[in-house]
Amino acid sequence: MTVRLDTVMDEIDNLPALPGITVRIIQVMADPRADINHLLEIVQYDQSLTGQVLRLCNSAYFGLSRKIGTLKEALAYLGSKHLMQIVLGVHCSGLLQKAQPGYGLVVGMLWRHSATVALIAERTGKQINFNNPGMLFTAGLLHDIGKVILGSFLADSYQQVISLLSHSPITFPAAEKEVLGFSHAEVGEALTSRWHLPKPLVAAARYHHEPDSYDGTDPLIRQTIDLVHIADSLALTMGLGIGDDGLMYNIDPTLARKYAIADRQFELVEADVLIELERMETIYNGGK
Numbered sequence: 001m002t003v004r005l006d007t008v009m010d011e012i013d014n015l016p017a018l019p020g021i022t023v024r025i026i027q028v029m030a031d032p033r034a035d036i037n038h039l040l041e042i043v044q045y046d047q048s049l050t051g052q053v054l055r056l057c058n059s060a061y062f063g064l065s066r067k068i069g070t071l072k073e074a075l076a077y078l079g080s081k082h083l084m085q086i087v088l089g090v091h092c093s094g095l096l097q098k099a100q101p102g103y104g105l106v107v108g109m110l111w112r113h114s115a116t117v118a119l120i121a122e123r124t125g126k127q128i129n130f131n132n133p134g135m136l137f138t139a140g141l142l143h144d145i146g147k148v149i150l151g152s153f154l155a156d157s158y159q160q161v162i163s164l165l166s167h168s169p170i171t172f173p174a175a176e177k178e179v180l181g182f183s184h185a186e187v188g189e190a191l192t193s194r195w196h197l198p199k200p201l202v203a204a205a206r207y208h209h210e211p212d213s214y215d216g217t218d219p220l221i222r223q224t225i226d227l228v229h230i231a232d233s234l235a236l237t238m239g240l241g242i243g244d245d246g247l248m249y250n251i252d253p254t255l256a257r258k259y260a261i262a263d264r265q266f267e268l269v270e271a272d273v274l275i276e277l278e279r280m281e282t283i284y285n286g287g288k
Contacts, residue, residue: 011149018195021046022088029134030198036075044071049086053078056086085280088141095148096141102154103147110148113235114141115280119273120231127269128259130223139204139228142197146188146205153180173209185209200224208232211252226255238270 018026024042028034043049050071057074058067068074078086096111103110118140125136154161154176161175168175173183188205203221207214211229214222229252256266 011152018092018197021049023196026138026197026201029138030132030200032132036079040072040075043075053086056082085137088138092141095145098148100147100151100154102151102156102158105147105151110144112277114144115277116235116238116273117141117143117228117231119276119280120234120269121227123269123272124227124230124259124261124265125223127261127265128227130227132220135198135200135220135224136227136231139201139224140231142188142192142201143204143208143228143232144184144188145191146184146186149187149191150176150180150182150184171209183209204228211255226259230255230259230261234266234270238273 021042025039028038028042031038043053053071053074054068057078058064064077068077093111096114097108098110099105099107100110118137121136121140122133124130125133130136157179160179161172164170164175164178165172170178173185176183177186185206185208189202192202192205199218200221201224203214203216204224207225208228209232211225214225216222233252256262
């Protein structure tokens with residue numbers, strides 16, 4: 001049975017919004033002209049976040065020889081990338097860590113896949129000199145946020161989706177839309193739009209499975225979509241955090257050639273991501 005639009009939108013309305021400080025930090029991170037002082041101006045007024053940043057910076061993971069006692073010291077040491085990871089970890093982990101039975105995702109799997117895509121997108125962006133790798137990290141982390149909504153709807157209709165896939169040569173998003181009325185990418189677009197996130201993040205949520213469907217001319221949005229698609233495809237081949245839908249997507253084979261990314265570069269990214277993913281799991285568990 002097709003899900004009604006207003007039903008899906010009600011679920012989006014009931015989902016906790018990103019805190020205002022998170023949205024502001026994402027917007028600052030999306031501006032390549034911003035520096036650590038801009039971030040400091042935002043974070044210093046949030047006592048909870050300040051405490052979490054200091055706790056992480058002084059955790060056993062970093063193993064500093066002395067204690068970091070001020071926010072400015074912590075931000076100078078961690079840098080903007082780690083700050084973004086902490087903030088998104090605090091405010092998005094609860095959403096992404098939940099099981100999504102409609103996709104065969106047990107607790108933690110959606111987060112693990114999303115974190116993997118975020119890391120791959122960021123590193124691939126650096127290889128091609130993308131001017132804002134932090135934007136790619138955020139886009140990768142939030143690209144599948146629509147599954148948080150449709151996962152509950154899909155649980156009851158999952159067999160219909162599987163039956164359709166077994167009889168039709170279509171992708172999982174197309175089967176979602178046929179059975180439910182919306183794909184998780186379309187719902188992700190609606191959700192990130194309601195959070196007032198930068199346009200490249202909204203576009204990546206919508207077009208990460210269908211990069212050719214984006215018909216706009218903004219080069220930043222175009223590259224963000226492409227690189228998140230590449231990262232998502234590579235994460236699927238690595239088998240990190242994928243559910244039952246993991247191999248039911250079309251992967252654009254031309255994008256790696258378009259950006260002149262060689263197999264050897266992907267191999268280096270994979271090795272680096274596995275190490276960084278372990279570090280991120282430490283961050284998402286409170287820096288213990």
